[in-house]
Every structure is written in structure tokens, then in C-alpha cells.
Amino acid sequence: MTQRDFDDEEDDFPEWVDRIKANVAAEVRRRRKEMGWSxxxxxEQCEQLGHPIPRNVIANMESGRRASLPLVDVMVLAAALETYPVCLIFPVGYVEQTQELPFQDLVPTWDALRRFTGEQEVPLHDAGLVPDFEAHASxxxxxxxxxxxxxxxxxxxxxxxxRAQQEEAERKRSTYADQAISAKYNLRYLRRDLRxxxxxxxxxPPALGDVDLPEADTDTNTTTEERL
Incomplete structure (x- = not known):
């Protein structure tokens, strides 16, 4: 991989831009035809979603004549086509290799998608609060x-x-109750850390409405287990 000097007359940047636009255009066209749409x-579907994208704009994008491709258009096109924006940008299975950034080598589209979504960690990259929200969902x-x-x-x-069946059922009930308390306990402190x-x-969900302590009780000495 070679990066050109800033004073080099030939600029590789548009090549990357064109590649990404081509990915989106081809996948929009493929998905549109798959759905049997003109x-x-x-x-019309984009307009119903509240962000009109005229037919001629779509046609120009699919043919490569559109100069720009705003992110908001990608988001609405994806919703209209009942897919995800990342699937338009990195069409896994339809584009074998793509380019993640200017001046970079081609990489498998699957790898690019996973890095884009954060599924594949990148050294020194900050994932923000995504891991915390994933832990919360779990x-x-x-x-x-x-x-x-x-x-x-x-x-x-x-x-x-x-009596034997009753004792076995009570044992299971106690085990599941402990699991629920443990998960709710961890949830409470994860939510506190997020705040x-x-x-x-x-x-x-309503079933977990007792996880957060009322504001007036946050300074009391009552244990988490007792309140849960």
C-alpha cells in the first residue's frame, strides 16, 4: 500500500468515495429489483418515511451519475428497502472486497462490515458505551x-x-430466584455507573421496575438483596 504525497497531482481519495457509492448504488438496485419495485x-416509499428522494435522484445514483450520497439518504433508502444501512455500504456476499478508508488496501467486505459495526475490535479504538449497553441487554x-x-x-x-415433586419444584424456584436477584443486582450497579x-x-421492562432505587432511597443503608 502506498500513500501519495500531498503535492502529488493524482489523488486517490475520489476512488474510495466512488467505491463506497458504487457499493450502495448496486445494493440499492439489487434489493429494489428483488422486491419487484421500480x-x-x-x-414513493422514501417519501412515506418522511424524507423524499425523487425517482430521478435514485436513477442517477444507481447509474453512477449522482455526485454525492448523503448519509441520511442511505438511512432512508435502507429503511425503505427493509434492510440495514450497513448492508448497503458493505454488501456482504455481493461485493467480495472493499476499501474502508482512502489509501487503504482492499479487504474482505465481511471484515469491513464487522469493524464498522464494532463486532470486530480494532486496537486503540474506543467502543464508547456499546459494551455496557450490550451487557445491559444480556x-x-x-x-x-x-x-x-x-x-x-x-x-x-x-x-x-x-412431597418429592413439591420439594424439587421449590428447589428450582429458589435457584431461579437467586439468578434473578443476581442479574437485577448487576443491572442496578451497571445502570448507576452509566448515569x-x-x-x-x-x-x-415493567417486570424489572424494582431495579432502580427511588431517588429518596439512594442514601439509605438497606441492602440491594433486601430491596430486590
Whole structure:
């Protein structure tokens, strides 16, 4: 890979821009035809979404005659075509290799997509709060699953026909209850850390409404386990 000097008359930058635009244009056209739509159909769908993209603009983009491709257009086109913006930029399976940045070598499109979405870590890159939000989603899922299993075990204990069945159901209920408490405990402190960082945690489902402490109780000595 060779990067040209700033005073070199030939500039590689437009080549990268053109490649990305070509990726989006080809995938928009492929997806549009797959859905059996004309360019006018797609234009009408974009308008319904609140961001009109005229038919001639779509046609010019698909033919490579459009000079620019705003990000907002990519977002609306993706929504209209019922796909994801990243799938238009990096059409995995339809474009074998692509270029992530100017002056860089071609790389597998799958690798470029995974780095773009943060699925593949890049050394020294800051992932922001994405890992925290992923952990939050995982804890919510774990807590809800444990609560559901706890309720089923409680029902099994009530309807047991023998003492042995009742004891087994109670054992399971206790295990699931502990799992729910643990997940909710970790959720509470993860959400506190997010707020300390100046971020707003995701909304919680009603079943986990007891995770956040009321503001008036944050300075009390009551333990988390007791409140959960």
C-alpha cells in the first residue's frame, strides 16, 4: 500500500468515495429489483418515511451519475428497502472486497462490515458505551428468563402431587430466584455507573421496575438483596 504525497497531482481519495457509492448504488438496485419495485416505487416509499428522494435522484445514483450520497439518504433508502444501512455500504456476499478508508488496501467486505459495526475490535479504538449497553441487554434477558422460570417452578410447587415433586419444584424456584436477584443486582450497579458517566440507561421492562432505587432511597443503608 502506498500513500501519495500531498503535492502529488493524482489523488486517490475520489476512488474510495466512488467505491463506497458504487457499493450502495448496486445494493440499492439489487434489493429494489428483488422486491419487484421500480425506482418510482422506491421514491414513493422514501417519501412515506418522511424524507423524499425523487425517482430521478435514485436513477442517477444507481447509474453512477449522482455526485454525492448523503448519509441520511442511505438511512432512508435502507429503511425503505427493509434492510440495514450497513448492508448497503458493505454488501456482504455481493461485493467480495472493499476499501474502508482512502489509501487503504482492499479487504474482505465481511471484515469491513464487522469493524464498522464494532463486532470486530480494532486496537486503540474506543467502543464508547456499546459494551455496557450490550451487557445491559444480556442482564435484562437473563433476569426476565429467570423470573419466568421462577414463576413456572412456583406453579409446579403449588400443583405438585407428591412431597418429592413439591420439594424439587421449590428447589428450582429458589435457584431461579437467586439468578434473578443476581442479574437485577448487576443491572442496578451497571445502570448507576452509566448515569455516573453522564449517560442515560436503556428503559427497563415493567417486570424489572424494582431495579432502580427511588431517588429518596439512594442514601439509605438497606441492602440491594433486601430491596430486590
Amino acid at each position: 425506482a418510482q416505487d422506491l421514491a 442482564l435484562v434477558s437473563t433476569a426476565l428468563a429467570a423470573l419466568a422460570e421462577e414463576e413456572q417452578a412456583r406453579f409446579a410447587a403449588r400443583t405438585a402431587t407428591s 455516573d458517566d453522564g449517560a442515560t440507561p436503556p428503559d427497563l
